[in-house]
Amino acid sequence: MSSKLNTLRAGVLGANDGIVSTSALLLGVIAAGAGATETFTAGMAAAVAGAVSMALGEYVSVSAQRDSEKSLIAKESGELRDMPTEETSEMEEILRGFGVSEKTAATAAAEIHAGDPLHAHLQLELGIDAEDLTSPWSAAASSALSFILGALLPLVSVLLAPHSSAAAVVTLVTLVSLGGTGLVSARLSDTRTRRSVARLIIGGAIGLALTYGIGSLFPV
Numbered sequence: 699m700s701s702k703l704n705t706l707r708a709g710v711l712g713a714n715d716g717i718v719s720t721s722a723l724l725l726g727v728i729a730a731g732a733g734a735t736e737t738f739t740a741g742m743a744a745a746v747a748g749a750v751s752m753a754l755g756e757y758v759s760v761s762a763q764r765d766s767e768k769s770l771i772a773k774e775s776g777e778l779r780d781m782p783t784e785e786t787s788e789m790e791e792i793l794r795g796f797g798v799s800e801k802t803a804a805t806a807a808a809e810i811h812a813g814d815p816l817h818a819h820l821q822l823e824l825g826i827d828a829e830d831l832t833s834p835w836s837a838a839a840s841s842a843l844s845f846i847l848g849a850l851l852p853l854v855s856v857l858l859a860p861h862s863s864a865a866a867v868v869t870l871v872t873l874v875s876l877g878g879t880g881l882v883s884a885r886l887s888d889t890r891t892r893r894s895v896a897r898l899i900i901g902g903a904i905g906l907a908l909t910y911g912i913g914s915l916f917p918v
């Protein structure tokens with residue numbers, strides 16, 4: 699369940715990235731005086747490049763995390779095999795740390811070690827759920843997909859809007875979309891809705907203003 703929630707959160711973040719970075723690039727190109735076709739082509743290229751780099755980054759980071767989790771799992775299961783007594787008293791200590799009395803902790807640790815001690819050690823000692831490791835491939839694919847979905851919003855709007863008002867339309871679509879993703883991510887993380895939506899919209903507006911300004915410094 700918590701991993702599904704994390705995937706959803708990652709998806710919303712990826713979509714935000716796709717929206718903001720594509721619109722920022724579009725505005726920079728429009729401000730520099732590019733025509734409609736050039737603007738759309740640049741936006742497409744930015745969306746593809748961004749999705750590839752998101753996927754790559756996610757693949758590398760999840761793989762590294764997975765490798766370190768796997769080596770921790772191997773180390774822990776080696777310790778359980780080689781020094782079960784020490785590991786049992788370690789479990790007792792962990793349980794006492796949760797406020798369990800000495801006697802109950804000893805009984806519980808003994809029962810845990812009679813069953814599946816690896817699972818309990820991983821969870822309580824290292825915070826790892828061995829049955830729920832993230833796959834680097836699915837993480838990469840879902841972040842690329844969410845980036846593309848986000849990028850489509852400004853791309854489609856620049857395609858449909860008349861070129862003379864493209865900058866205004868892209869800005870409006872971007873800020874409204876960020877309001878939407880802000881609402882979703884506030885729901886997902888149980889935070890104060892208004893504040894997180896405002897943070898996103900203001901951040902997005904600053905980003906767009908910056909690239910628009912830079913674009914107009916370098917006219918085509």
Ligand SMILES: [Zn+2]
Binds near residue numbers: 774777785788819
């Ligand atoms: Zn242990």
